[in-house]
Amino acid sequence: MTTKTAGRRAATRGTPRPPAATGKRLGPSPKMAVWFLLPAVLLLGVMVIYPIVYSIFRSLFDASGSTFVGVDNYVSIFTDSAMLTTIRNTLIWVAVAPALVTVVGLIFAVMTERIRWATAFKLVVFMPMAVSLMASGVIFRFVYEQDPDRGVANAVITSVRDIFSSGSGIPGARPRENDQAPVVASDGAVVTRQPVSPGQTVLVPLVGLRPDMLPASTAPAKTPGQGTAGINGTVWLDFTPGGGGAPEKVDVDEKALAGVTVEALRDGTVVATTTTANDGTFSFPELTSGDHVVRLPRENFEAPFNGLSWLGPTLITPAIIAAFIWVWAGFAMVLLSAGLASIPRDALEAARMDGATEWQVFRRITVPLLSPVLLVVFVTMIINTLKVFDLVFVIAPGSVQPQANVVALEMWRVSFGGGGDYGLGSALAIFLLILVLPFMMFNIRRFKREQS
Amino acid sequence: MASIVLTNVDKVYAGGVKAVNSLNLEIRDGEFMVLVGPSGCGKSTALRMVAGLEDISGGEIRIGEKVVNHLPPKDRDIAMVFQNYALYPHMTVEENLAFGLKLRKMPKSEIQKRVNEAAKMLGLEQYLKRKPAALSGGQRQRVAMGRAIVREPQAFLMDEPLSNLDAKLRVSMRASLNQMHERLGVTTVYVTHDQVEAMTLGDRVCVLRDGLLQQVDTPQNLFDKPVNLFVAGFMGSPSMNFVTAELVKDGGTAVAFAGYRLPVPDSTFHDKPGLDQYFGRKVILGIRPSDFEDSVAANGNVSNGWVRIPARAEVTEELGSEINVLFLIDAPPVEHRDTVAAADQGDDTDTSLPLVGGKSLWTARVNARSHVRPGQNIELAVDTHNLHFFDVDSGLAIGHPANIGR
Numbered sequence: 001m002t003t004k005t006a007g008r009r010a011a012t013r014g015t016p017r018p019p020a021a022t023g024k025r026l027g028p029s030p031k032m033a034v035w036f037l038l039p040a041v042l043l044l045g046v047m048v049i050y051p052i053v054y055s056i057f058r059s060l061f062d063a064s065g066s067t068f069v070g071v072d073n074y075v076s077i078f079t080d081s082a083m084l085t086t087i088r089n090t091l092i093w094v095a096v097a098p099a100l101v102t103v104v105g106l107i108f109a110v111m112t113e114r115i116r117w118a119t120a121f122k123l124v125v126f127m128p129m130a131v132s133l134m135a136s137g138v139i140f141r142f143v144y145e146q147d148p149d150r151g152v153a154n155a156v157i158t159s160v161r162d163i164f165s166s167g168s169g170i171p172g173a174r175p176r177e178n179d180q181a182p183v184v185a186s187d188g189a190v191v192t193r194q195p196v197s198p199g200q201t202v203l204v205p206l207v208g209l210r211p212d213m214l215p216a217s218t219a220p221a222k223t224p225g226q227g228t229a230g231i232n233g234t235v236w237l238d239f240t241p242g243g244g245g246a247p248e249k250v251d252v253d254e255k256a257l258a259g260v261t262v263e264a265l266r267d268g269t270v271v272a273t274t275t276t277a278n279d280g281t282f283s284f285p286e287l288t289s290g291d292h293v294v295r296l297p298r299e300n301f302e303a304p305f306n307g308l309s310w311l312g313p314t315l316i317t318p319a320i321i322a323a324f325i326w327v328w329a330g331f332a333m334v335l336l337s338a339g340l341a342s343i344p345r346d347a348l349e350a351a352r353m354d355g356a357t358e359w360q361v362f363r364r365i366t367v368p369l370l371s372p373v374l375l376v377v378f379v380t381m382i383i384n385t386l387k388v389f390d391l392v393f394v395i396a397p398g399s400v401q402p403q404a405n406v407v408a409l410e411m412w413r414v415s416f417g418g419g420g421d422y423g424l425g426s427a428l429a430i431f432l433l434i435l436v437l438p439f440m441m442f443n444i445r446r447f448k449r450e451q452s
Numbered sequence: 453m454a455s456i457v458l459t460n461v462d463k464v465y466a467g468g469v470k471a472v473n474s475l476n477l478e479i480r481d482g483e484f485m486v487l488v489g490p491s492g493c494g495k496s497t498a499l500r501m502v503a504g505l506e507d508i509s510g511g512e513i514r515i516g517e518k519v520v521n522h523l524p525p526k527d528r529d530i531a532m533v534f535q536n537y538a539l540y541p542h543m544t545v546e547e548n549l550a551f552g553l554k555l556r557k558m559p560k561s562e563i564q565k566r567v568n569e570a571a572k573m574l575g576l577e578q579y580l581k582r583k584p585a586a587l588s589g590g591q592r593q594r595v596a597m598g599r600a601i602v603r604e605p606q607a608f609l610m611d612e613p614l615s616n617l618d619a620k621l622r623v624s625m626r627a628s629l630n631q632m633h634e635r636l637g638v639t640t641v642y643v644t645h646d647q648v649e650a651m652t653l654g655d656r657v658c659v660l661r662d663g664l665l666q667q668v669d670t671p672q673n674l675f676d677k678p679v680n681l682f683v684a685g686f687m688g689s690p691s692m693n694f695v696t697a698e699l700v701k702d703g704g705t706a707v708a709f710a711g712y713r714l715p716v717p718d719s720t721f722h723d724k725p726g727l728d729q730y731f732g733r734k735v736i737l738g739i740r741p742s743d744f745e746d747s748v749a750a751n752g753n754v755s756n757g758w759v760r761i762p763a764r765a766e767v768t769e770e771l772g773s774e775i776n777v778l779f780l781i782d783a784p785p786v787e788h789r790d791t792v793a794a795a796d797q798g799d800d801t802d803t804s805l806p807l808v809g810g811k812s813l814w815t816a817r818v819n820a821r822s823h824v825r826p827g828q829n830i831e832l833a834v835d836t837h838n839l840h841f842f843d844v845d846s847g848l849a850i851g852h853p854a855n856i857g858r
Contacts, residue, residue, distance in 0.1 A: 346535075346537075346538030347541070349538065350540070350599070352524070352526060353503060353504075353505075354551050355556055355603075356526060369541065
């Protein structure tokens with residue numbers, strides 16, 4: 001091309017000298033270059049350079065934009081305690097999220113290499129990328145609902161937990177609060193009012209439960225057997241549906257409370273433990289002498305475990321990071337499996353021949369050969385993490401947003417989300433830019449090196 | 453060091469493709485065994501099964517006294533050299549060499565000693581700190597060799613290790629390989645599709661075709677006494693000339709084809725028992741290009757047993773030391789499946805002239821002093837002691853010890 005242009009120019013000027021001998025540059029004139037550069041320069045100038053410069057300028061003024069405040073806005077980023085929480089959260093994000101995304105993506109990439117239907121699997125894992133971050137946020141807002149009937153995270157946790165411990169408590173049950181009642185509430189537990197000695201029977205009438213809330217199979221309560229050895233008693237719901245029945249007596253229609261833990265205490269220490277049978281009775285046949293206090297420990301009355309409060313102040317950041325991993329793991333996996341595919345099979349086989357186990361092959365050959373791609377994924381994720389906004393904004397309920405805050409969200413909050421302080425917002429934007437810049441430069445330099 | 457014994461080894465790929473079919477092969481302790489065959493004949497698969505990189509569908513492989521069928525490669529104590537070197541790109545030459553030893557938790561001083569010895573032997577000393585990317589093809593190949601040598605394994609497996617080198621380097625590496633084997637005496641299994649490599653390197657050569665073993669013998673025996681048409685056509689370059697001929701008895705025993713009549717000496721019938729059964733019947737006649745000579749140039753040297761036949765040189769290939777004369781004979785080319793298979797994947801020196809009117813193209817290798825030009829008539833002398841006879845149906849060599857009773 002260059003010879004053609006040079007030739008044409010030589011022809012128009014009528015000087016048939018070789019272009020090199022003229023001492024002039026090859027190619028079109030510099031004026032032409034300006035015209036070609038102009039559109040790009042204009043666009044970049046208006047949409048990139050001007051906003052950056054103006055943000056720097058604006059960050060030096062106060063909320064109204066009328067008073068020059070110097071670096072005060074920057075100082076307040078590092079002094080205000082809410083801001084420090086924000087920076088701490090951002091640091092947690094950068095320390096945890098990129099590494100986790102890369103590791104999870106690597107695991108997926110390595111696993112999909114060896115399975116059938118790898119493409120289908122990859123498609124599914126990659127799918128969250130097709131959903132907007134805002135929508136992902138909404139999805140995870142539901143996932144993290146406290147109520148196990150609505151939030152799938154807690155539903156999973158509670159059902160797994162229910163497999164290992166049968167939740168047979170009687171939350172809400174309590175003794176009658178009058179002087180005739182044989183048992184009283186004490187520090188969450190229910191204890192007998194009088195010490196009990198062997199041979200006596202213990203009646204533990206409880207109220208506060210609706211009979212129809214008990215399982216349908218609940219048996220009627222039975223009066224404890226008299227005269228047998230040890231301490232015997234009954235725990236039951238002392239309430240006859242439709243009225244009638246005497247208080248503190250086991251009446252015909254009254255239901256037993258089965259599976260309740262009962263302890264016998266002597267001088268304040270537990271000496272025997274049992275649970276009530278289906279008819280509500282319990283017995284301590286081994287207790288033959290001395291006075292005891294019979295206690296229904298507080299575990300019986302505790303509300304069942306209902307999962308974690310994901311959206312509470314303590315778990316909110318890990319919860320959002322998990323959502324972030326869900327979104328980005330597919331991206332990491334796709335890049336990494338492309339990288340894996342380009343690793344020469346022979347090198348892996350050679351390592352196997354050299355005596356490496358599969359793990360050693362992975363550790364010492366696959367990972368080092370994959371390191372350029374791992375680095376790209378990792379750095380890209382750092383940039384994405386620093387910029388994270390939508391997920392935090394949508395998932396964190398308004399009340400815990402101060403605890404979940406990150407720099408990008410705080411920038412939005414102080415300037416547009418009710419703060420109205422464009423000075424501080426601009427300062428935060430510049431702060432974020434400075435954080436991202438080194439990683440951007442690293443990435444650009446890598447791309448350049450790859451091209452050369 | 454150990455022997456490697458394959459007993460009825462099968463390899464069936466998913467889809468029912470049988471890559472290796474009941475292979476029986478004994479590689480003796482310290483032997484240099486070459487597996488050769490056209491591409492797709494299962495030679496690489498056989499090697500990879502010995503290495504443990506492929507599952508064995510049936511049969512048994514022993515290395516030394518141990519059955520290794522289900523052992524992973526790392527427990528077989530063998531080293532392999534790959535076609536495209538398979539160096540670890542992120543390690544220096546030194547680390548490449550030491551990798552296998554480090555995995556075996558060998559003391560550092562011992563590793564250093566072995567690496568230095570191998571580097572010295574292969575002339576790699578000044579490259580130890582370089583990465584493979586900064587090495588030439590030949591140097592990389594030497595590193596790959598070195599990686600196998602330092603391990604001091606029971607056996608070396610080599611999968612076409614020279615095929616990525618340029619022609620000249622290949623020749624010198626071939627010589628080095630030979631020397632190396634002399635010096636180390638390690639059992640070696642070497643896979644190649646290049647029959648020159650097979651002939652020059654192997655103590656014995658195993659010819660495979662479509663997963664079936666054809667013949668295992670010393671290179672010279674393979675060349676002189678091929679067991680069937682395929683081996684005859686595959687070994688030797690330029691490849692053997694074939695024609696369908698008739699064995700006749702009138703006026704002395706002779707073989708007649710395309711207007712030529714070559715007398716068959718009595719010693720041939722003695723060497724090839726069963727050949728006399730073929731009188732009056734068709735056989736496939738094979739003549740090596742090297743059993744021709746230009747009768748003019750050879751002058752008085754053509755002695756007893758050489759017969760003159762006239763021909764017209766169509767093409768000549770002057771190689772400096774000798775000339776390949778390509779000439780047409782008035783007989784249709786032999787379309788036996790074995791010759792087709794051998795020619796198909798054979799040497800690329802095969803010139804494909806359009807065969808006019810069902811004639812076949814033969815090659816004669818004559819002395820460079822014969823100044824034959826294309827289009828000239830030439831009188832060729834044929835060494836009738838070295839005629840090869842094959843059965844038309846089975847393609848087996850008539851009178852070959854392995855074929856008697858088959």
